[in-house]
Amino acid sequence: xxxxxxxxxxxxxxxxxxxxxxxxxxxxxxxxxxxxxxxxxxxxxxxxxxxxxxxxxxxxxxxxxxxxxxxxxxxxxxxxxxxxxxxxxxxxxxxxxxxxxxxxxxxxxxxxxxxxxxxxxxxxxxxxxxxxxxxxxxxxxxxxxxxxxxxxxxxxxxxxx
Ligand code: MN
Numbered sequence: 001x002x003x004x005x006x007x008x009x010x011x012x013x014x015x016x017x018x019x020x021x022x023x024x025x026x027x028x029x030x031x032x033x034x035x036x037x038x039x040x041x042x043x044x045x046x047x048x049x050x051x052x053x054x055x056x057x058x059x060x061x062x063x064x065x066x067x068x069x070x071x072x073x074x075x076x077x078x079x080x081x082x083x084x085x086x087x088x089x090x091x092x093x094x095x096x097x098x099x100x101x102x103x104x105x106x107x108x109x110x111x112x113x114x115x116x117x118x119x120x121x122x123x124x125x126x127x128x129x130x131x132x133x134x135x136x137x138x139x140x141x142x143x144x145x146x147x148x149x150x151x152x153x154x155x156x157x158x159x160x161x
Contacts, residue, residue, distance in 0.1 A: 032046055
């Protein structure tokens with residue numbers, strides 16, 4: 001049927017419910033993914049894409065959950081991370097500093113800054129991470145960069161693997 005309404009039907013329903021009955025943090029119609037599809041430079045971490053450039057939005061909002069003692073990859077890139085911790089406990093390396101984090105701390109990772117998230121040994125770490133939809137690929141440290149980072153003993157003890 002022809003229509004004068006030019007607005008396309010939205011792909012995302014107005015409300016998707018939080019699944020309070022699930023053990024982890026899960027939402028209706030939000031698939032659970034592996035954090036990254038390849039590599040051994042991270043451990044015990046899942047990714048859910050909550051909002052993905054919907055209707056021209058320029059940002060993507062993801063929820064990551066790291067199991068106890070797990071970690072994200074040590075990396076840097078031009079795009080920024082805006083993070084809100086939602087559950088558990090852990091630490092984050094941002095640049096040269098390691099910080100304890102817990103709900104509802106905010107973490108800002110500036111452009112081109114080394115970062116790695118780690119869950120506590122006895123608690124998961126769950127957080128929202130806001131990024132631009134169009135963003136550069138993360139870069140892992142070269143052997144030389146890793147050596148330079150590890151000159152700081154606190155960083156040497158923190159980074160994984
Ligand atoms: Mn990153």
